[in-house]
Amino acid sequence: MLHIVNKSPLEKNALESCLGHAVAGSTILLIEDGVYAVTKGNKVEAAMKKAMESCTVCALWPDLEARGMQDTVIDGVKQVDYNGFVDLVAESATVQSWL
Amino acid sequence: MTESTGGIDMDEDSEGTVKKFAFVNRKAPYGTVYALESLEVVLISAAFDQDVSLMFIDDGVYELKKGQGTKAIGMKNFSPTYRALEGYDIEKLYVEQESLEERGLTEADLLVDVEVLSRADMAALMEEQDVILSF
Numbered sequence: 001m002l003h004i005v006n007k008s009p010l011e012k013n014a015l016e017s018c019l020g021h022a023v024a025g026s027t028i029l030l031i032e033d034g035v036y037a038v039t040k041g042n043k044v045e046a047a048m049k050k051a052m053e054s055c056t057v058c059a060l061w062p063d064l065e066a067r068g069m070q071d072t073v074i075d076g077v078k079q080v081d082y083n084g085f086v087d088l089v090a091e092s093a094t095v096q097s098w099l
Numbered sequence: 100m101t102e103s104t105g106g107i108d109m110d111e112d113s114e115g116t117v118k119k120f121a122f123v124n125r126k127a128p129y130g131t132v133y134a135l136e137s138l139e140v141v142l143i144s145a146a147f148d149q150d151v152s153l154m155f156i157d158d159g160v161y162e163l164k165k166g167q168g169t170k171a172i173g174m175k176n177f178s179p180t181y182r183a184l185e186g187y188d189i190e191k192l193y194v195e196q197e198s199l200e201e202r203g204l205t206e207a208d209l210l211v212d213v214e215v216l217s218r219a220d221m222a223a224l225m226e227e228q229d230v231i232l233s234f
Binding site for chain 1: 167
């Protein structure tokens with residue numbers, strides 16, 4: 001299952017709810033303001049690292065670059081472009097967007 | 100009041116009144132339109148010779164992050180505009196220390212000179228204002 005989060009982790013509880021519902025083996029894709037969750041030093045860094053022990057965490061790099069956060073991404077996060085985004089959706093039987 | 104001013108009161112009493120205006124910026128850029136809209140209104144306010152302060156708290160501190168490049172998302176990168184504000188005599192930019200820390204950022208990560216204030220000092224600054232515009 002693919003989970004998509006597009007909200008900043010420090011403004012909305014979308015990421016928190018996502019992490020609470022994503023079972024082991026899930027893929028979590030962060031887009032738009034959601035990408036701040038995988039930047040070093042963010043308050044949710046520890047929670048993201050814990051999620052990465054059982055889930056694949058991806059982030060859309062155009063959104064990281066737009067926000068000037070491309071050089072501070074947590075190690076182990078898979079960066080994808082728009083084609084990679086489409087591939088993830090196509091590979092997944094179901095998608096939950098935490099709007 | 101005269102027809103030439105379109106009914107706007109231009110008497111001498113209202114001329115010279117300078118108020119303290121604060122723009123409170125709490126949103127990250129690009130994800131919503133708040134940051135860009137705030138900047139537009141700040142630029143408009145520069146025409147009215149008021150005492151303008153910009154406050155950046157919570158995700159608003161992300162507006163000033165260095166190294167923004169928006170080519171791949173197809174949106175306008177408006178971050179260079181913050182550096183141009185000085186040319187419009189808007190020089191009071193305040194950033195909250197706690198908000199930076201929660202996001203792993205320091206003053207060195209910002210693209211313009213600012214004054215970093217504690218949350219308590221930011222609250223006091225907010226209390227001093229005549230007008231607050233929230234974004």
